[in-house]
Amino acid sequence: MIALIDYGAGNLTSVRKALTALGAEYATPASPDELARFSALIVPGVGHFAATSALVGPWRDTIGAAVRAGTPLLGICLGMQWLFEGSDEAPDVPGLGVLPGRVTRLRGNAEERLKIPHVGWNALDFRGTARILAGLEPHAHVYFTHSFAAPVTADCVAATSHAETFAAVVERGNVFGVQFHPEKSSEAGLRIMRNFLEVARGSSAEARSAEAEC
Amino acid sequence: MLTKRIIACMDVRDGQVVKGVQFQQLRHAGDPAELAARYNVEGIDEVVILDITATLESRQALADTISAVAHRIFLPLTVGGGIRSEDDAAAAVDAGADKVSLNTAALKDPALITTLARRYGSQAVIVAIDAKRRGDGFAVYVRSGTSDAARDAVEWAREAESRGAGEILLTSMDRDGTRSGFDCEMTAAVANAVNIPVIASGGAGGLEHFCDVFTRGHADAALAASIFHYADTSVSELKRYLRDKGIPMRL
Numbered sequence: 001m002i003a004l005i006d007y008g009a010g011n012l013t014s015v016r017k018a019l020t021a022l023g024a025e026y027a028t029p030a031s032p033d034e035l036a037r038f039s040a041l042i043v044p045g046v047g048h049f050a051a052t053s054a055l056v057g058p059w060r061d062t063i064g065a066a067v068r069a070g071t072p073l074l075g076i077c078l079g080m081q082w083l084f085e086g087s088d089e090a091p092d093v094p095g096l097g098v099l100p101g102r103v104t105r106l107r108g109n110a111e112e113r114l115k116i117p118h119v120g121w122n123a124l125d126f127r128g129t130a131r132i133l134a135g136l137e138p139h140a141h142v143y144f145t146h147s148f149a150a151p152v153t154a155d156c157v158a159a160t161s162h163a164e165t166f167a168a169v170v171e172r173g174n175v176f177g178v179q180f181h182p183e184k185s186s187e188a189g190l191r192i193m194r195n196f197l198e199v200a201r202g203s204s205a206e207a208r209s210a211e212a213e214c
Numbered sequence: 215m216l217t218k219r220i221i222a223c224m225d226v227r228d229g230q231v232v233k234g235v236q237f238q239q240l241r242h243a244g245d246p247a248e249l250a251a252r253y254n255v256e257g258i259d260e261v262v263i264l265d266i267t268a269t270l271e272s273r274q275a276l277a278d279t280i281s282a283v284a285h286r287i288f289l290p291l292t293v294g295g296g297i298r299s300e301d302d303a304a305a306a307v308d309a310g311a312d313k314v315s316l317n318t319a320a321l322k323d324p325a326l327i328t329t330l331a332r333r334y335g336s337q338a339v340i341v342a343i344d345a346k347r348r349g350d351g352f353a354v355y356v357r358s359g360t361s362d363a364a365r366d367a368v369e370w371a372r373e374a375e376s377r378g379a380g381e382i383l384l385t386s387m388d389r390d391g392t393r394s395g396f397d398c399e400m401t402a403a404v405a406n407a408v409n410i411p412v413i414a415s416g417g418a419g420g421l422e423h424f425c426d427v428f429t430r431g432h433a434d435a436a437l438a439a440s441i442f443h444y445a446d447t448s449v450s451e452l453k454r455y456l457r458d459k460g461i462p463m464r465l
């Protein structure tokens with residue numbers, strides 16, 4: 001069972017529809033106390049980084065503990081940015097901090113008509129192999145809509161360029177993040193979500209066999 | 215590189231697509247979800263559902279249509295036509311729309327743009343502008359083009375951006391339905407005046423019209439309705455043509 005974290009940042013309808021289409025079982029936990037019964041987490045979200053302040057406190061602590069224990073997590077758009085230490089968009093609000101780095105505003109380039117927000121389909125530039133990108137064609141296009149982005153660090157497995165190069169996909173252990181909207185990126189996006197669900201299934205199977213051994 | 219977007223618009227009434235579909239060879243040609251699914255296979259980048267009746271009675275039918283389309287395709291989905299209030303927008307979003315397109319209501323009550331941008335984010339709010347040439351400028355019309363709003367399109371686009379709109383959908387009333395090409399001058403005038411993406415609409419007839427509006431018109435996206443319903447211009451054919459012309463496309 002996947003926990004879809006609803007902290008009031010944007011509409012979750014499209015993520016729900018994509019998960020349903022992929023045959024995933026999911027629910028929206030009402031409080032952090034319920035997280036223990038879920039085998040994986042998805043943190044979606046669109047909008048202002050300040051919206052993640054709703055997660056500061058018990059949610060952040062519980063999600064952080066789950067991630068450190070190896071529970072797979074997928075952050076989408078704002079949810080990916082939240083995985084980092086923080087964002088210039090709301091400097092006082094701490095991120096989850098499981099990935100090093102800070103989210104900054106994209107600069108764009110007026111002369112080259114590279115506008116901000118970065119809206120539309122752009123290509124993924126793969127950086128090595130990653131479980132989350134399995135089966136995707138190199139330079140697959142995905143749908144972005146954002147003004148802030150995370151830096152390219154060692155955790156970046158696919159980058160995208162829009163006047164500057166930023167992290168489009170991150171993967172570190174069982175922590176995954178995508179700056180774009182896989183639920184709006186047609187077949188390529190569904191493939192990425194399916195890859196995450198595979199990781200989540202593998203992880204819960206491992207947990208079950210570990211319990212059986214005890 | 216960010217690609218230019220090709221957007222298909224479906225004019226919907228009582229749950230059926232009502233424009234140009236009589237020439238369709240699909241069995242369920244008038245069904246929005248079927249048509250959207252075909253567009254998805256052909257590589258469309260976004261879909262717009264335009265409720266052309268927008269009466270109170272058609273609201274539930276519209277919600278059902280949005281939901282049916284959103285279950286079939288995983289692409290950005292915009293809903294427009296008769297979004298007059300926050301409640302109308304919420305109903306569209308709850309049914310599965312990613313963006314709502316405001317037209318008359320935004321001019322009547324520009325604060326609605328800000329209200330919706332705060333609630334759903336600017337990326338979810340498109341301001342649609344219907345305009346026609348007048349002298350050196352571009353006059354804005356409302357109520358489906360029947361009423362002069364006494365505003366200039368460039369100036370109104372700037373205000374819409376400052377109030378929180380995430381994109382501008384600009385329709386040339388002079389060109390709409392003529393198949394004589396987009397109004398590239400008007401599109402460029404607006405696209406050069408704002409920092410948010412501009413979607414050009416009205417006048418699409420041939421492949422070269424799209425090339426023109428992306429180059430001379432500086433459009434970020436181009437929208438068409440009837441030409442995609444006909445078998446002679448497929449979305450995939452259009453995108454391959456544009457790519458060969460050096461315009462970045464998702465293929």
